[in-house]
Amino acid sequence: MTFTFDPESADCSGALARLGAIGFTEAAVAERLGLEDLNDLQWKAAPIYRQARLAERDPLASAIDLFVLQGALEARELGRLFDPEAQGALVRAGLLARAGAQVRARASVYPVGSRLVVSDHAWVDGGAVPRDQVMYVGTDSRWLARATVRRPVAASLDLCCGSGIHALLAASHAGTATAVDINARAVACTAFNARALRLANLEALQGDLYAPVGDRRFGLITANPPFVPAPAQEVDYRDGGPSGEDVQRRIVEGLPRHLAPGGLAQIVTELGEREGEPLEDRLRLWLGGAPMDVHILRLRVHPAQVYAIGHAVGDDNAAFLASVGRWHANLQAQGYDRVVSVLLAFQWSDDPWTRVDEAVAPSRDAGAEVEALFSAERLARDPSLRDRLQRGRVVLAGPVALLEARALGMRVPPTTQARLAAQAMPVEHILAPLERDLLERLDPGASVADLLAAAASAGIPAQAVMDALVALVHKGLARPA
Ligand SMILES: C[S@@+](CC[C@H](N)C(=O)[O-])C[C@H]1O[C@@H](n2cnc3c(N)ncnc32)[C@H](O)[C@@H]1O
Incomplete structure (x- = not known):
């Protein structure tokens, strides 16, 4: 039906x-x-x-x-x-x-915030998922929708639009919202939704990634591509070839040609991870040397075995176990020890940086939190930051939650994890002992001269204090007042 x-x-x-x-x-x-x-x-x-x-x-x-x-x-x-x-x-x-x-x-009608998105049912009766099935609004769809930075842009582009969820949301802060999918049913679904929501500034185009948009550039590019490293192409909206990278690699490769100056590209995906090969190296390779900031928010890590079991299917035990074997063998052939769910962000930059944060998956709108991480990165890189700090006061960036772990019976210092409280997408930071001590003194704020004087009397060098304060600014936990 x-x-x-x-x-x-x-x-x-x-x-x-x-x-x-x-x-x-x-x-x-x-x-x-x-x-x-x-x-x-x-x-x-x-x-x-x-x-x-x-x-x-x-x-x-x-x-x-x-x-x-x-x-x-x-x-x-x-x-x-x-x-x-x-x-x-x-x-x-x-x-x-x-x-x-x-x-x-x-x-189904999927509520996304206060928007409604119509798409195919999430639970398909009987055997295989039809090839032209339009993806339901899934966990990854919601993560990207929540993490998208909602600032006004002249034009947005949603690649691999499926139901159109990201284009439908972008249409409220973009002059025009363009949505592209290779599946004609997905394009029709997006257009159906645009009409049902009376969004006149949304165009839905059929084609392979950037092909339908020529050389146009966009202030916001979103994508939730098929990313699953699959032993066989079974679900077209899900499977990204044996490596999982067939589509997502081409999206990143195309960013330098399509991201407008000052624009932001945000992608939700999974990446297979190999021991000793940081994900950022792969992303930089795909960018082909384009000067862009790269932000990786690591949301979940799936060990290869767990991933294989989670994706295996079979009508009986023997068939299921054979499927587990095929999925695991494919991950091994790719050299993947684990698969990581990530939110990626890219922007043009005069001084490109790469930042990796460990975050809890967003539970509600978190675009402002993504922007705050970028601001923290920029601030920490500002050559005048140390001067500003030295002459003034430092405050907490917001209420901070601390979690301390002690290993009993071992001669190791306690580990402290910190996160800003009441966040939709809390980012976890490991604190060095000095950072932790300083953080405790920053509520309601402290003059850096006083912090330096107190540290000097305890024999702590000024350089170490300044480094720790800059680290707290970089983590987004503190800022100059
Ligand atoms: C994981 S679904 C995402 C759907 C939707 N954006 C969401 O977040 O719920 C991936 C979509 O990518 C589309 N797709 C796959 N290969 C593509 C390509 N080469 N060009 C454009 N779209 C493609 C599929 O048809 C599918 O709709």
Whole structure:
């Protein structure tokens, strides 16, 4: 029962507006299902959600059942959710289909923040995923949506757009939002969504990566490419060839030709990691020497064995184990010890830097936090920083949470981890003992002259104090007042 995304079909904007009016937002749906994050939704728990969270059939419960859990509604319940006009539009567009006395949705409606995105169902009945399946709004889709820096740009480009999620979001802060996908159904899905959301500044184009946009440059480029290092190409929206790099490498290679001066490219992906080969070396190679800052946010590390088991499929035990073997053998052939989920950012630079941060995956909008990391990097590199610090005061960049680990029975100093508190995407920093001591003195702020004097009386050289303060600024934990 696949859905034909037809941007020219009946206008579903009224029905989507009704979903907005009943509070069908990402936060409300997660809360109703008892989830901290909608990314924690599990298909296999659908009967439990229904029983425990959706027993009271108000319109929000009906919408969640129909459009999130792929359930069926009786006509009377549907009538409480949509008026006849909205129902008619959904049926004429083919999004709703009658099955006996019940109605089912042929595609899902994914709440992303307060936007709604229609795409194919996340859970496909039966065997293989159809080749032209449009990707559901997945964990990686939400991570990129949340981490995208939302500043006004003249033009944005979303490569590998799928449902169009990133272009649909960019359309609210870009003069024009262009979305490209090689899959004609994905292009139609994006156009369908743009129409249903009444976004007139979005163009959806079919083609291979940058091919449909010629030499145009963009102030924001987003991409969630197929990135899985797969032994065989089975799911087109997911698999990036045996290395996982077939598509993502070409996206990075094309950035120097398509990223506008002052622009930002943000990519969510997975990269296979080899011992002794930093990921940044590969990214620099793909950039071909273009002077760009490269920011790598490491979100999750999947050991090769875990990755193989997580991707294996099979109808019975023997088939499943054989599949595990194939996935693992492919990772070994690539030399990958592990696969890392990352958010990458690239921008033009006069003085290119590479920064690697360990972060907790974003739980809500975190674009401002990404920008703050860039500001911290720029500030720490500013040649005048030490002078400014020496003449003034330093304060915490925000409330800081400290986590201290001591190894009992070993003669090693305790390790302190610090992160800014109340962040959507907390970045974890290991602190040197002197950095930790200084950090404790920075609330509500301290004059650097006083810090230096106190350190001198404890026999700590001024140079070490200044280095530690610059390190705290670089980590984004402190800043000059
Ligand atoms: C992982 S899905 C991402 C979908 C969507 N952007 C999201 O974040 O949910 C990858 C998408 O890349 C598209 N794709 C694969 N190869 C491509 C290529 N060479 N050029 C353009 N799109 C491509 C697939 O059709 C699929 O829609």
